Amino acid sequence: MNKFKTEVAEGLSQSPKSLPSKYFYDELGDALFVKIMHSSEYYLTRSELEIFTKKSNQIIDSLQVEKDNYFELIELGAGDGLKTKELLKCLQNRGFNFDYFPIDISQNALDKLEISLKEDLPTLGIQKRQGDYFETLASLKKSQYPKVIMFLGSNIGNMTDAVAAQFIYELGANLNTGDKLLLGVDLIKDASIVLPAYNDRQGITRAFNLNLLSRINKELGGEFDIEQFSHQPEYDEKEGIAKSFLVSLKKQKVFVQAxxxxxxxxEGEKIATEISRKYNDEIIERLIEQTDFKMVEKLTDEKAFFANYIFTKS
Ligand SMILES: C[S@@+](CC[C@H](N)C(=O)[O-])C[C@H]1O[C@@H](n2cnc3c(N)ncnc32)[C@H](O)[C@@H]1O
Structure with missing residues (x-):
């Protein structure tokens, strides 16, 4: 049985129901996410892009990579690489010796990224890899070159704190002393700013969330009537976690052929589709408590909406 099928079966059979957020990203989901990133409400991309535009030199200095020493720049869940390109340009301009290894679950996102990188940075060495980043951690050990791992866009916030801590631990266990982690996270802030990012006026996040059901219809012969489900974002500032749900608008039975x-x-039953954890220094410290990572640097945008932390593996 393919993984999508198994995980949909599991998620819809349990109570409360849930679906893994990694399945948002088929071709339509990728395109919708790019639209979300450019929406006026989605401050996350703008804030992190500001850091990368204004502070790429500072990031590079904190990464302490040596100019003549080849290293691997590996990105987990690279998406369209919008922010990464700022760093890549800066690294190339300063004459660093590296290749770029984007990893993404979406082959479509990787193919598009490669095409746009070849246009923007024709001399860049690119080695893309399709897969779930949880499953690619062990393969990091195969090469002994120095590594910089990038995990941007607050992707880590899609994991519960326990899973995120385990993920960072396993990542560290597959790295060597001196390797670096550049982690981009959204910071805890008022609901009036956070909630609209998951509920834009144009309805793009709504379409993005509902696309999960369309994907089940397309790929597994699902019979979801999309009109009979609504998009519901929630955010509790104290807890610091934004949550997205799909809510059944009536009592209904849905058959999935596969x-x-x-x-x-x-009626009113929810399917949990995504969590987006927001962070502060204390939560970040707790995440790396059991690992060999030490914090080297923290950079934020002017409004302090978003932070890029740099860690070194000791
Ligand atoms: C929210 S987007 C962010 C993209 C990019 N990191 C950024 O900051 O703009 C998440 C990206 O991670 C990918 N992704 C999500 N879950 C994944 C997983 N478990 N393994 C690999 N890639 C994943 C998606 O396909 C998508 O391209």
Missing amino acids: LDKAFEFQ
């Missing part, structure tokens, strides 16, 4: 199974929904 699973040969019908799933029952009560």
Whole structure:
């Protein structure tokens, strides 16, 4: 059974129901996410792009990579590489010796990224890899070159704190002393700023969330009537976690052919589709507590909406 099928079956059979957010990203999901990134409400991309535009030199200095020593720049969940390109340009201009290794679950996102990088940075060495980044951690050990791992866009916030801590631990266990981690995270702030980022006026996040059901319809012969589900974002500033749900608008049964199974929904029943954790220094410290990572630097945008932390593996 393919993984999508298994995980949909598991997620819709449990109570409360859930679907993994990594399945947002098919061709349509990738395009919708790029639109979200450019929406006026989605401050995350703008804030991190500001850091990369204004402070790439500072990032490079804090990464302490040596000019003549080849290193691997590996990005987990690279997406369209918008912010990364700022850093790549700066590294090339300063004459660093490296290749770029984008990893993404979406082959479509990787192919598009490669095409745009070849246009913008024709001499860049690119080695793309399709896969779930959880499953690619062990392969990092294969090469002994110095490494810089980038995990941007607050992607880590899609994991629960326990999973994120385990992920960072495993990442560290597959790196060598002196390797670096550049982690981009969204900072805890008022609901009036956070919530609209997951509920833009144009309805792009709504379409992005509902696309999960369309994907089940397309790939697994699902019979979801998209009109009978609504998009519901929630955010509790104290907890610091934005959550997205799909809510059944009526009592209904939905058959999924590939699973040969019908799933029952009560009116108002929720499917949890994504969490987006927001951070502060204390939460970050807790994440790396059990690992060999030490914090080297923290850079923020002017409004302090977003932070890029740099860690070194001791
Ligand atoms: C929210 S987007 C962010 C993209 C980019 N990091 C940025 O900051 O703009 C998440 C990206 O990670 C990819 N992704 C999500 N879950 C993944 C997983 N488990 N393994 C590999 N890639 C994943 C998606 O395909 C998408 O390109």
